[in-house]
Amino acid sequence: MTSVDEYAKVDLQIVEQLKTIVGEQYVFVDEESLSRYAHDETENLHFPPEVVVKPRTTEEISAIMKLCNEKLIPVTPRGAGTGLAGAALADKGGVLLSTERLNSILNIDERNHQVTTEPGVITEVLMEEVKKLGLFYPPDPSSRGSCFIGGNISANSGGPKAVKYGVVRDYVLNLEVVLPNGEVIWTGANVLKYSTGYNLTHLIVGSEGTLGVVTKIVLRLIPLPKYDLLMLVPFKNLEQAGEAVSEIFRAGFVPSGLELVEIDALQIVSKMVDSSAVPLTDDTAAHLIIEVDGNDMDVLMKDMEAIGELLTKYDIGELYFADDAQQKAELWKLRRRVAEAVKMVGYTIEEDTVVPRAELPALIKGVKALGKEYDFNVVCYGHAGDGNLHIRIHKEGTPNSYGDAEMAKCLRAMFALVHGLGGTISGEHGVGLIQKGYMDIVMKEANLKLMREIKRAFDPNNILNPGKIFDL
Secondary structure (H helix, E strand, C coil): CCCHHHCCCCCHHHHHHHHHHHCHHHEECCHHHHHHCCCCCCCCCCCCCCEEECCCCHHHHHHHHHHHHHHCCCEEEECCCCCCCCCCCCCCCCEEEECCCCCCEEEEECCCCEEEECCCCEHHHHHHHHHCCCEECCCCCCCCCCCEHHHHHHHCCCCCCHHHHCCHHHCEEEEEEECCCCCEEECCCCCCCCCCCCCHHHHHCCCCCCCCEEEEEEEECEECCCEEEEEEEEECCHHHHHHHHHHHHHCCCCCCEEEEEEHHHHHHHHHHCCCCCCCCCCCCCEEEEEEEEECCHHHHHHHHHHHHHHHHHCCECCCEECCCHHHHHHHHHHHHCHHHHHHHCCCCEEEEEECCHHHHHHHHHHHHHHHHHHCCEEEEEEEHHHCEEEEEEEECCECCCCCCHHHHHHHHHHHHHHHHCCCECECCCCCCCCCHHHHHHHCCHHHHHHHHHHHHHHCCCCCECCCCCCCC
C-alpha cells in the first residue's frame, strides 16, 4: 500500500504523457488554474494539485488511471467543485481529474423511464430535460443549478425531495466505472431489480471517488407529478418547529418537501438576495417550508388544510400559502441559497448531521447548548422531514474545523450527541477529508476495517482519492 511519502511527483515527462492522452489544451500546470481547482465549497481550505487534466472520454480516463497507477501518482476526481466535505480536494498533490467535459445526456429512454448521462451534466439541466417529456428525476440538492450529476453520485446526494422520493442511490441503476488500474467495468444492469452477486452499483454510489471514476450513469425516472402546493409556517419556538415535523408524519401525511430554516439564517439570506418573500417578525424563531405534490389538486388542498389545522396546537404565526409558481420559486430560492449566504457572513463550518426525525428537537436543543459551552454561534436549517439538519458554525478566529484542535473538541461533542440520538455524522455531504477523524464515534473498528479492505481490493496502490473517508 502506497504511503504519502512514496507517491511520485508529476514531472515534465508525466505532463507530456497526459497531453498525449487528452490533448495539450486540456492539461494545465499554470498557477492560476492550479489555484482555481485547489478549493471547493468546503470551509476555506486550499490544496493545489500539481496538474489539472480535463479528459473527454472513458478511454482517456482509462489511460490516465493506468499511467498514474503505474507511476504511483495520486488522482483526485472532481465534478463541479460544489462539495462540502473536501472529497474533491487534492491534498496529496498529484493529478486533479476534472469530469467537466463529460457533459452530455446520452439517451432518454421514455419506454423504460430511464436516462443515460455522463457525469459532467449539471443536475438541474438533466432534471429539466426529462421534465419536458413528463418525467421526473427527484434528487435535487441545493446546488442543483451548478453541481454535476457525477458529484451527486459520489456523495449520494439528497435534497428537499428526499423526504418523499429518496436519495440518489434510489435512482441509480447502472454505472460505467474506470477502476484505479484503468480497467473499465459496468457495475450492474439497466433493470429495476438486481440480485446477481454483490451490488457494486450501490457500493460505488457514495464512495466519494475512492473506488473508481464514474464515466456513464443510468438513472431510473418516474412520472412527473402534475401539481404541487407550498406553505410557509412561522414558529415562535425553534424546538416546537422540530416537534411539528414528526407530528405531520405521525398524522399520516408525506410531504414532498419539509424544510426547517432558523430565523437568523432566513434574515441573512433575505438580506443577501434582497427579498421580502418571507415575513420576518420579531417573535419568529423558525419557519417550516411544507410542500405536497401529486396528481389530484383537491386531495392536495385537503392535505394542506389538514396539516395547517394540525399545526395550530403549536405556537405559530399566520400561515402563508404561495399563490403561484413565482412565489414558490422565490421561497425555494431563499432556501437553496441559505448555505451560501451564511457562509459569506462567517458561518464557514458546516456539519451535515442526521437523526431520526422525532429526535430533531433534542438535536436542536443540544446543538444550541454546545454553542454556549464552546463559545460559538450556530444557525440551523435543513431537510427536517428526513431528520437531516445542517448546522452552520461561526467561531471568531476559526474559519476551518480541519486541523483545528479546539474545534475538533466541539465537533466530537456534537457528533457524540448525534450518535446518542441514533443518528450519524453525514446525511448527504459525505465524509471526505474533514469528517474522517470522527468516524470512530459512529462506527466500530470492525466496520472501518471492512471498508479499508474494500478500498484495497479496488485500489491496491491507494492512488485514487487517497486519504478521503479514512486513512489506510
